[in-house]
Amino acid sequence: MTRQVSSIHDIAEENPDWNMNDEGRVRLAEVLKKCSWYHHERGNFDLANRTLQLPKAIAGVHPNPSTSLLSDIYFQQAWLAAETMDRDTCMEYSLKHLETRLELERNTKPALTQSSAMAYSILALANLFFERYADVGKLVRDGLAIYYAAPETDRKIHWAHFFVIHQAWALVGLGQAADAVEKLEETIEWGAMQFRKTKKPSFKHGYTLQTLASIRFLEGNFEECSKLNRKAIRLYQETVRSNMHHVGDAYTKLAECKIRQSQPENALGYCSVQSIRSLQCQLARALFIQGGIQEQMNDQVEAESSYEHATDLYVEITHKGFGKQPALKLEDFTAIVPVWAR
Numbered sequence: 300m301t302r303q304v305s306s307i308h309d310i311a312e313e314n315p316d317w318n319m320n321d322e323g324r325v326r327l328a329e330v331l332k333k334c335s336w337y338h339h340e341r342g343n344f345d346l347a348n349r350t351l352q353l354p355k356a357i358a359g360v361h362p363n364p365s366t367s368l369l370s371d372i373y374f375q376q377a378w379l380a381a382e383t384m385d386r387d388t389c390m391e392y393s394l395k396h397l398e399t400r401l402e403l404e405r406n407t408k409p410a411l412t413q414s415s416a417m418a419y420s421i422l423a424l425a426n427l428f429f430e431r432y433a434d435v436g437k438l439v440r441d442g443l444a445i446y447y448a449a450p451e452t453d454r455k456i457h458w459a460h461f462f463v464i465h466q467a468w469a470l471v472g473l474g475q476a477a478d479a480v481e482k483l484e485e486t487i488e489w490g491a492m493q494f495r496k497t498k499k500p501s502f503k504h505g506y507t508l509q510t511l512a513s514i515r516f517l518e519g520n521f522e523e524c525s526k527l528n529r530k531a532i533r534l535y536q537e538t539v540r541s542n543m544h545h546v547g548d549a550y551t552k553l554a555e556c557k558i559r560q561s562q563p564e565n566a567l568g569y570c571s572v573q574s575i576r577s578l579q580c581q582l583a584r585a586l587f588i589q590g591g592i593q594e595q596m597n598d599q600v601e602a603e604s605s606y607e608h609a610t611d612l613y614v615e616i617t618h619k620g621f622g623k624q625p626a627l628k629l630e631d632f633t634a635i636v637p638v639w640a641r
Contacts, residue, residue: 324357325357325358325368327353327354327357328353328354328357328358328368328372329354329368331350331351331353331354332351332354332368332371332372332375334350335347335348335350335351335354335375336375338350339375339378339379339382342547344379344382344383347375347379348376348379348383351372351375351376351379354368354372355372355376358372366399366402366403366406367403369399370396370399370400370403370418373392373393373395373396373399374392374396374400374418374421376388376392377389377391377392377393377395377396377421377424377425378421380392381421381424381425381428384428386425386428386429389424389425389428390425390426390428390429393418393421393422393424393425394422394425396418396421396422397418397419397421397422400414400415400418401415401418409450410448410449410450411445411448411449412449412450412451413445413446413449413451413452413457415445415449416442416443416445416446416449416459416462417442417446417461418442419438419439419441419442419445420438420439420442420459420461420462420465422438423435423438423439423442423462423465423466423469424465426438427465427468427469427472430472432469432470432472432473433469433473435465435466435468435469436466436469439462439465439466439469442459442462443459443462446459446462447459456493458486458489458490458493458503460486460490460503460504460506460507461503461506463482463483463486463507464483464506464507464510466479466482467479467480467482467483467510467514468510470482471514471517476514476517476518479514480511480514483507483510483511483514484511486507487504487507487508487511490503490504490507491504500534500535500537500538501534501538502534502535502538502545504534505530505531505534505535505538505545506531506545508527508528508530508531508534509527509528509531509545509548509549509552511527512524512525512527512528512531512549512552513552515527516552516555516556516559519559521556521559521560522556524552524556525553525556528549528550528552528553528556529549529553531545531549532546532549532550535549547585548584550569550585551569551584551585551588553566553569554566554567554569554585554588554589554592555588555591557569557592558588558591558592558595558629561595563592563593563595563596564596566588566592567589567592582612583609583612583613584609584632586605586606586608586609586612587605587606587609587613587627587628587629587632588629589605589609590602590603590605590606590609590628590629591628591629593605594628594629603626606626606627606628606629607626609626609627609632610626610627613627613632
């Protein structure tokens, strides 16, 4: 599958002026959009972004562009920007996604669907970058109203996990962590009940577990954070879809817990590059944590090497220029990156 996806992208990129009709170009854009999502799910965000640019160009100049295609592409671009912490691009495409999705559904549907509701969710995520926590709360409320009124929503099988997650981080930002924990625990209880009924593991349930784990980490409850991350890892490993970059997040958070518990020797296994399959998006963070481990073990030479490599990768991934200065350390990294994005 990987070879097929790469081949489709390479052929399309080498032949941008293919002699095809408008319908053929739209079909090509649809295929490349799916290829981009394939790379995205596997944590290869650079290639996912590069693959998305051609379908975005096709959709933008098409004589009769598909609003649905444009909206989907805007969503993927916004989500990719969030993964690489590019807050301005995330905000730009989140707004475009919401505008085009609402326009499409108001013109073609009898009522707004879950897709329109989720457009509010991605815009809420963009607002988290700018610490507009009150705006996040309003977007979540507006999105939830659409979500639960949507004709396809069945409250017995649907739960708005991502709304709860974004709302939880907004509550943490407003100093209301206890309320955030309450909402997450309610969602986790519902997810566990669904699993007992269906025996089908859910990616969204795992992501909710990780979110609660991160809040427990902020509270200094490293044992509970580790326990929740281990549950999430087991769940991800049972799901059909690929969740390797989320597994990587969980492993590196386990390592960070061990650092805070002054157990650097136990952190090394969790932080190994092999544990996260060398995905670029996780590698920078893992290397920062590895540097922290080496500092605790008084191996300053190796720690400096890890920090230098981590800083170079972080700058490459996020396109943030820091100028000439010493390499960032673990505490610098955690100060720069929003807690909900770590």
